[in-house]
Amino acid sequence: MTTLSSHALDLVRGLPAVGLQIRLFHESDLLVDHKTDRNGRWGPFPLIDGIKIYKLEVEIGQYFISKRTKLNTDHIFTSFDINVDVDDNCKHLHIPILLSPSGFTFYRGC
Numbered sequence: 001m002t003t004l005s006s007h008a009l010d011l012v013r014g015l016p017a018v019g020l021q022i023r024l025f026h027e028s029d030l031l032v033d034h035k036t037d038r039n040g041r042w043g044p045f046p047l048i049d050g051i052k053i054y055k056l057e058v059e060i061g062q063y064f065i066s067k068r069t070k071l072n073t074d075h076i077f078t079s080f081d082i083n084v085d086v087d088d089n090c091k092h093l094h095i096p097i098l099l100s101p102s103g104f105t106f107y108r109g110c
Helices: 060-071
Strands: 003-010 021-026 029-035 041-046 053-059 080-085 092-100 103-106
Touching (some): 003 053, 029 041
Antiparallel strands (some): 003 041, 021 029, 021 053, 092 103
Protein backbone atom coordinates (compact mmCIF):
# COMPACT_ATOMS: atom_id res chain seq x y z
CA MET A 1 0.00 0.00 0.00
CA THR A 2 1.24 3.47 -0.93
CA THR A 3 1.13 6.33 1.57
CA LEU A 4 1.22 10.09 1.02
CA SER A 5 2.58 12.76 3.37
CA SER A 6 3.64 16.39 3.32
CA HIS A 7 5.70 18.84 5.35
CA ALA A 8 4.98 22.57 5.12
CA LEU A 9 7.40 25.35 6.05
CA ASP A 10 6.57 29.04 6.46
CA LEU A 11 9.52 30.84 4.84
CA VAL A 12 8.68 34.25 6.31
CA ARG A 13 8.59 33.05 9.90
CA GLY A 14 11.26 30.38 9.41
CA LEU A 15 9.03 27.86 11.16
CA PRO A 16 6.81 24.87 10.36
CA ALA A 17 3.46 25.93 8.88
CA VAL A 18 1.29 24.79 11.80
CA GLY A 19 -2.44 24.51 11.10
CA LEU A 20 -2.23 24.60 7.28
CA GLN A 21 -5.39 23.00 5.84
CA ILE A 22 -4.64 20.32 3.22
CA ARG A 23 -7.31 18.21 1.54
CA LEU A 24 -6.75 15.06 -0.51
CA PHE A 25 -9.12 14.26 -3.36
CA HIS A 26 -9.58 11.55 -5.95
CA GLU A 27 -11.66 13.13 -8.70
CA SER A 28 -14.41 14.94 -6.73
CA ASP A 29 -14.27 12.58 -3.72
CA LEU A 30 -12.77 14.08 -0.57
CA LEU A 31 -10.54 11.44 1.03
CA VAL A 32 -8.67 13.39 3.72
CA ASP A 33 -9.29 16.80 5.30
CA HIS A 34 -6.62 17.58 7.92
CA LYS A 35 -4.40 20.41 9.10
CA THR A 36 -0.66 20.17 9.53
CA ASP A 37 0.51 19.34 13.05
CA ARG A 38 2.80 21.35 15.36
CA ASN A 39 5.79 20.27 13.26
CA GLY A 40 4.13 21.28 9.97
CA ARG A 41 3.59 17.64 9.03
CA TRP A 42 0.54 16.16 7.33
CA GLY A 43 -0.01 12.41 7.13
CA PRO A 44 1.08 9.86 6.15
CA PHE A 45 -2.26 8.74 4.79
CA PRO A 46 -2.85 5.48 2.88
CA LEU A 47 -3.81 5.78 -0.77
CA ILE A 48 -6.36 3.54 -2.47
CA ASP A 49 -4.86 0.55 -4.30
CA GLY A 50 -5.31 0.85 -8.06
CA ILE A 51 -5.95 4.59 -8.07
CA LYS A 52 -3.08 6.69 -9.42
CA ILE A 53 -4.39 10.26 -9.80
CA TYR A 54 -4.88 12.44 -6.72
CA LYS A 55 -5.18 16.14 -5.95
CA LEU A 56 -3.92 17.97 -2.89
CA GLU A 57 -5.76 21.24 -2.19
CA VAL A 58 -3.66 23.57 -0.02
CA GLU A 59 -5.46 26.48 1.71
CA ILE A 60 -2.71 29.07 2.15
CA GLY A 61 -4.99 32.12 2.32
CA GLN A 62 -6.61 31.11 5.62
CA TYR A 63 -3.21 30.13 6.97
CA PHE A 64 -1.74 33.60 6.36
CA ILE A 65 -4.90 35.35 7.61
CA SER A 66 -4.49 33.46 10.89
CA LYS A 67 -0.84 34.61 11.10
CA ARG A 68 -1.46 38.22 10.00
CA THR A 69 -1.10 39.76 13.47
CA LYS A 70 2.42 38.37 13.67
CA LEU A 71 3.41 38.91 10.04
CA ASN A 72 1.55 42.14 9.24
CA THR A 73 1.83 41.33 5.55
CA ASP A 74 -0.70 40.72 2.80
CA HIS A 75 -1.08 37.46 0.94
CA ILE A 76 -2.05 37.16 -2.72
CA PHE A 77 -2.96 33.48 -3.11
CA THR A 78 -5.94 31.82 -1.45
CA SER A 79 -5.18 28.21 -2.36
CA PHE A 80 -3.40 26.02 -4.84
CA ASP A 81 -3.70 22.44 -6.07
CA ILE A 82 -1.02 19.82 -6.46
CA ASN A 83 -2.03 17.09 -8.91
CA VAL A 84 -0.08 13.86 -8.58
CA ASP A 85 0.19 10.67 -10.60
CA VAL A 86 1.35 7.93 -8.25
CA ASP A 87 3.82 5.42 -9.68
CA ASP A 88 2.74 1.79 -9.23
CA ASN A 89 6.11 0.98 -7.61
CA CYS A 90 5.97 3.90 -5.17
CA LYS A 91 5.59 2.82 -1.53
CA HIS A 92 5.59 6.32 -0.06
CA LEU A 93 5.16 9.71 -1.69
CA HIS A 94 6.25 12.80 0.27
CA ILE A 95 5.56 16.34 -0.97
CA PRO A 96 7.32 19.16 0.93
CA ILE A 97 5.71 22.61 0.58
CA LEU A 98 7.45 25.97 1.06
CA LEU A 99 5.15 28.97 1.66
CA SER A 100 5.27 32.75 1.79
CA PRO A 101 2.46 35.32 1.41
CA SER A 102 3.58 36.05 -2.15
CA GLY A 103 4.43 32.57 -3.40
CA PHE A 104 4.86 28.87 -2.86
CA THR A 105 6.73 25.90 -4.21
CA PHE A 106 6.57 22.16 -3.75
CA TYR A 107 8.59 19.18 -4.85
CA ARG A 108 8.76 15.43 -4.59
CA GLY A 109 10.62 14.24 -1.53
CA CYS A 110 11.40 10.79 -0.21
